[in-house]
Amino acid sequence: MALRSVSLPLIHGLLLAAAPISAWAQDHSGMDHDMSGMDLSGQGAPPAMDHSAHVMPDAAVADQPGDATAPPVPVDHPADRFFAPDRMAASRSAMIGEMTFSTFALQVDRLEYRSTKGKDGFGWEGQAWYGGDIDRVVLASEGEGTLGERAERIELAAYWRHALDPWFNLQLGVRHDFRPDPQRTYALVGIEGLAPYWFDVTGQILVSEKGDVHARGKAGYQQRITQSLVVEPEAEVDFAFQGVSALNVGSGFERLELGARLRYDRNRSFAPYVGAHWERKLAGTARLARVSGDDVSGISAVFGVRAMF
């Protein structure tokens, strides 16, 4: 190393000049830390002084740090000399383990009653997860239905959530739709995250076991009116890359959901809300719905709760 070859003659030349300081430093190291009873090897060796010597004579730069190299990272554990090494090893890994965050959480984004012109309905969306900062296993579900009828949509997704950068995560897993009939299982790839201006966004590509391909996009925003009153507009849109006649889905945009919910967020773990929810089938999917006599769109007043455990 160039640095070393330059500094070595300097060190030797200045060791004599530095001798009084060196002696002082030895005293000092003994003074503050009386290691009586410590069995540390090399008791006689003086503390490292040579690297500082070459900056001492010049008072003008006395305060500026030199460019000495860092010592090697030691591999020993001095505590092993005082305590049983196996116990220390266990203690070291316990400390690392204790600082490794991994936990379970249950977040219900919405669980709501929907009041509308026709029969009232219900809807839900939420997730449970287990894991740490970077990797989590997520079980997510959303769905909706009309009271007294078979649920219209019951989705359950299981995926690995992996943090990609400070703001966005990858989703990789499967989604199974128990409704509508016939049931379908999809492979799921998605990106979720926090976009500039604090928008929560999600985009997913879903490929069913039959080979049909769909996409879903979601966006939401939390606007605090006061510290406890939060309005949350949300949008969700589904897109089909092809028609799927068994599911009454036409090619193109399938459905659009818009909602706005006003939440009383005094208690984070249980926040009631009221709002409006509007849903509309689109394009080919809407045509198919009309043919089978189903509603194409509907608006409802919602009453629900957001919860966090």
Place this chain on the structure above:
Amino acid sequence: MAGLFPAWARSGTAGIVHANAGSGVLSGDTIALQIGQSHFATGGRSGHAVTVNGTLPAPLLRLREGQTVRIAVTNTLREQSSIHWHGLLVPFQMDGVPGVSFPGIDPGETFTYEFPLTHSGTFWYHSHSGMQEAEGLFGPIVIDPAGPDPLACEREHVLVLSDWSPIHPHEQMRRLKMMSGYFNRQKQDLTGLITGKDQSLADRLAWGQMRMDPADISDVTGSTYSFLVNGHGTAENWTGLFAPGERVRLRVINASSMTNFNFRIPGLPLTVVAADGNPVQPVETDEVQIAIAETYDFIVEPDAEQSYAVIAEALDRSGQVRATLAQSMGLAAPVPPIRGRPLLTMRDMGMDMSGMDMGDGGEIDLSKPANDSMSGHSMKMRDASVAPSVKMGPGVATLSPMPVDRLADRPTGLEDAEHRVLTYADLRSRDPNPDPRAPTREVEVHLTANMERYMWSMDGTAMSENPAPIPFRLGERVRVTLINDTMMPHPIHLHGHFFELVQGEPGHRARKHTVNVLPGGKAAFDLTADGEGDWAFHCHMLLHMHAGMMRVVTVRRDVEEGQG
């Protein structure tokens, strides 16, 4: 309630000059401490606490420089425990950090610490296990000088400041990981925008574009914390007595787990005489932000006729605690209204102020022409080239593009206070610094975070990733420069050493064990690595440490030199 407090911490105490052993003050060469569980209640909140000898705070240890003390600590908990002697220079194997200096104290086990007391001052002790410190396991230490104490006063009081929540710290952490603003009830809102409070719309948009929250001042707040002086909330009004004409020495310790306190006694100037146990040249001020783990000794001279409110206000103004200095019990000084929550500024992002339109106290008016340069800067809030030593990843949301030395800055939230506020630049050591050598090298440590994901680290690597330690040669003089890449202050503590803050002329720089690094800024200290062994080095915001803002520091004899 009184039964839970040791006498020195009891309201109406005559102080520790008069109080003595048998009253919650433990002295002598042999001391026994028992860690156990208690129930604690204050201000309508109650819950489980971890205590020493059944009290919160733990007993005061009053010892003398030059003596060797043996402290037998028995753990009656069902989990492991430990005690770290914060600020005491002890052999590393007596420092009390499980996994670094010793194996910890198992349930039912008694561990006997033994170490000489080589210096005097105000210090404290706390658990270094399982975040038990947040549950109440902390207490004060007073070491009297071997000779006469030049700072001796007719009256002394110990004031241990703390934050206490009925929510277990592990559960606090879990909630913060679910939602980083879980405990923040002072975010900016629409009502504030309409009424002209807080940032303008332009500023909100500019900050929102960067996904940065200027109201993210504290993680765990008064929404769950009760703030305490010697275990007493405002209603319990801890009262320290004084007699007319007395000079009163206040030994103030911030033993909080997550709260930096603004400390003041309205109407009574504070003369700072020691910081982190080390005497400083007396300096008079009106308010001091005491970061977590710091200790300050003040001398005050209260008038005869009056009682005084002692105010410790949480950094984010989500709460405060009032105690009282009075001549007799039952007198309560009025509680001043809590001041408004501060907002972070561009300086807290590590933006260089030069050439930018800057108002008083570091406030930036983003609606003025400086707004143009803002968007340019915002593109560089995560430029890896400004910090090549940082491992980039999801845990590093921002890097301060142009961090400046903030040791002389007023601390967060006190920029605009109309009275005197202590800065680190006001602190000059009473005694000459013991090591006049210039540092031979510089070590840079970045304090890194993703506040939204609630991830905290040093140089982008969390302690849980088992990073390599920071190595020092025994006896070497090194400059350690801390660069805060986050928008929160971090009180950084190095075990087993004092260091000199690089501020002002060398020779009488303040010697400390903890330095509060302001948001987006830098702080440097010079260290003589004279404690052979392994030491912990971490942010003293307990949840930040636990989330990963920690390193092991090694001090070894130089092998190469031995061979040469």
